[in-house]
Amino acid sequence: MTRFVTKAAVAALVALPALAPAAAAQTQAGQAVDEKTGPVSFANVASVRLGGDPQHGGALITETQRSPLTPGQSQLGTDRVAVPKNDGERNTFGPNYEIDLGKYGDSSASPYPAGIASRDHQVVAALQTTHVPTAVAETNYALRDNGRKKPKPVDNTMLVLEGARSSVDCSGPGKVTGTTTAARVWVRGEDDALKQVAMPASGTLSVTGLKMGSPTDVPQSDPGKTTSDLVVSRVSGFDQLIKQDGWRSGDVTAQAGWRVEITTHARDAKDTKLSDVQTTMVLGGVSCSIPKDFVALAGNGSGSGSTVQQPSVPTEVPAGYLGPQAAAPSDDLRLPLGFGLLGGGLLFGAVAIVLGRRRAARVVRSRGE
Numbered sequence: 001m002t003r004f005v006t007k008a009a010v011a012a013l014v015a016l017p018a019l020a021p022a023a024a025a026q027t028q029a030g031q032a033v034d035e036k037t038g039p040v041s042f043a044n045v046a047s048v049r050l051g052g053d054p055q056h057g058g059a060l061i062t063e064t065q066r067s068p069l070t071p072g073q074s075q076l077g078t079d080r081v082a083v084p085k086n087d088g089e090r091n092t093f094g095p096n097y098e099i100d101l102g103k104y105g106d107s108s109a110s111p112y113p114a115g116i117a118s119r120d121h122q123v124v125a126a127l128q129t130t131h132v133p134t135a136v137a138e139t140n141y142a143l144r145d146n147g148r149k150k151p152k153p154v155d156n157t158m159l160v161l162e163g164a165r166s167s168v169d170c171s172g173p174g175k176v177t178g179t180t181t182a183a184r185v186w187v188r189g190e191d192d193a194l195k196q197v198a199m200p201a202s203g204t205l206s207v208t209g210l211k212m213g214s215p216t217d218v219p220q221s222d223p224g225k226t227t228s229d230l231v232v233s234r235v236s237g238f239d240q241l242i243k244q245d246g247w248r249s250g251d252v253t254a255q256a257g258w259r260v261e262i263t264t265h266a267r268d269a270k271d272t273k274l275s276d277v278q279t280t281m282v283l284g285g286v287s288c289s290i291p292k293d294f295v296a297l298a299g300n301g302s303g304s305g306s307t308v309q310q311p312s313v314p315t316e317v318p319a320g321y322l323g324p325q326a327a328a329p330s331d332d333l334r335l336p337l338g339f340g341l342l343g344g345g346l347l348f349g350a351v352a353i354v355l356g357r358r359r360a361a362r363v364v365r366s367r368g369e
Contacts, residue, residue, distance in 0.1 A: 032069040033131060040248065041067040041133035041168065041288040043125040044257075045076055046083045046099050046141070047242040049280040050092075050215065060084070060092045061244055065125040067133050067288075073126035078103070080121075094215035096147035099281070102139035104153075111142040111153040113186055113194060116162055125286075130171075130296040137284030138165040143260070147213040147223060157194060158212050159230065159260065160186035161283060166235075166256035170288035171296060178256035180234040180284075187230065188212075204233040214264040214277040221274055225267035233259050241285045250289025257285035 033039050047061040062083055065074040083099040084090040100111045102119045110118070121139030128134060143159040150156045163183030170176045185199040189207050199205050212228040213221070235241060235257040238249050260281040266274040 033127065035069055036248075037250070037291060038069075039067075039127065039131050039133040039170065039288075039290045039294060040250065041125040041127070041135040041170070042243070042247045042286065043074075043076070043123045043135040043137050044241075044243070044247075044282070044285045045080060045101055045121055045123045045137055045139070046281065046283050047285065048083070048093060048097075048099075048215075049242050050094075051278055058092070059242055060089060061242060064244065064247055065123060065135070066246070067125040067127040067135070069127070071127050071129045071131070073124050076121065076123035078120050095217070096145055096213055097215040097279070098144045098146055099283070100140075100142040100144065100153075102141075109153060111144055111157045112140060112160055112162070113154065113157075113196075116140055116160070123284075130299050131294075132169065132171050132296050133288040133290065134167070134169045135286035135288055136165070136167040137257070137286050138163075138167075139284070140164065141258070141283050143281070145212045147217070148211075154194070157186075158188045158210060159232070160184075160194070161258060162186065164258060164284055166258065166284040166286050168254040168256050168286050168288040170252065170254055170290045170294075173252050173290065173292055173294060176252055176254040176288070176290075178235075178254040178286075180256045180258060182258070185232070199232070202234070204231055206231050212262070212264065214262075214266065215279055216277075218264075218266040218274060218277065220268050221266040222269040222271075225269065225271050226264060227267075228262050228264040231261040233261075235259050235282060235285060238287060240282070241287060242280070242282045243285070247287070248289065249287065251292035252294070253287060253289040255285070255287040258283040 043065040045062055047059065049059045051058065060083070062080065062085075063076060065076055068074060081101050081103040083101070084093045102121050104110045104112075104118045110116070119140060121137070123137045123139075125135045126133070141159075141161040141164055142157050144153065144156040145158050146156050148156045161182045162185070165182070166178075166180045168176070168178045182199060185197055185205065186194050187197050187205075187207050188194045188210065189197070192211050197205065207230040210228045210230055212230075213223055213226050214228070218226070235255055238253050238255050240259055241247070241255060241257065260283065262279040264277040264279070266277060268274060
């Protein structure tokens with residue numbers, strides 16, 4: 001049986017503009033913005049937090065694009081087609097989950113429902129010629145549980161966000177926007193079939209009792225008895241993004257993206273409850289920030305992040321693994337470029353044993369209050 005419940009999420013970002021000598025100097029044509037306090041945007045295609053306790057879990061964060069200090073853009077390379085990308089990321093993420101990012105070989109290798117074409121992603125952080133920071137992340141997402149061990153990739157797909165797009169624009173202290181949309185959402189829910197479901201315009205989409213395991217194998221668990229609950233929502237606050245220290249906010253900040261939370265209820269062959277495993281993902285996480293006294297330069301160039309005419313500038317925080325320090329406050333120092341994976345090993349502790357009985361899969365959609 002399917003039932004619907006709604007939870008609205010509202011975020012407001014308002015600040016009064018003020019002029020200052022520093023702002024006047026900053027807006028001189030051709031001058032670079034300040035690296036630590038000036039206008040900036042970030043764009044990330046997909047990142048994952050492992051474990052329910054951010055102080056003891058870890059995170060796998062893919063390459064994060066940062067807007068250049070002068071007008072231009074930084075765009076994610078087309079070689080990133082999945083998470084994990086390599087053995088190092090697989091060792092961190094675990095052997096079971098995979099996030100596909102739009103591109104695939106032929107129809108037999110597609111993790112998407114029939115009719116969804118292979119496509120490159122667009123993940124761009126830009127500084128417009130007006131010094132307005134913008135960012136966009138757009139692609140098709142497919143989340144697979146390869147622990148199901150089905151022969152076709154699509155038979156392991158649990159969630160699809162078709163035509164997912166998140167974008168931000170920080171044109172001024174009173175003019176910041178963040179938008180998160182998707183053309184269609186597919187979930188493998190009732191009767192273990194991958195079906196299109198309605199995503200509320202605001203609020204959350206919840207699915208319980210999915211025949212889905214966790215990113216890593218839980219000792220003594222039985223895949224036939226283990227189920228997961230899924231919650232899909234839109235990023236509504238900067239703290240909901242999964243980010244490295246080099247990803248900073250400002251006096252005025254906008255953010256967007258898709259947030260996916262999975263709670264896996266591990267059970268053994270006798271249907272005895274073992275532990276709950278928490279996994280959180282942010283797909284297409286973007287943000288832009290400006291100082292409270294920011295004044296845009298005159299001219300054209302505000303928009304989606306792809307409107308800048310200057311060539312792409314490879315400005316990114318590299319991919320990496322972060323342990324408990326990922327959740328700790330930082331001084332917002334920019335990470336140096338050229339680093340590979342920051343560490344290895346999965347810090348994934350299981351949490352409290354749960355009580356309750358196994359439920360059949362059902363979709364729960366939230367309605368606005």
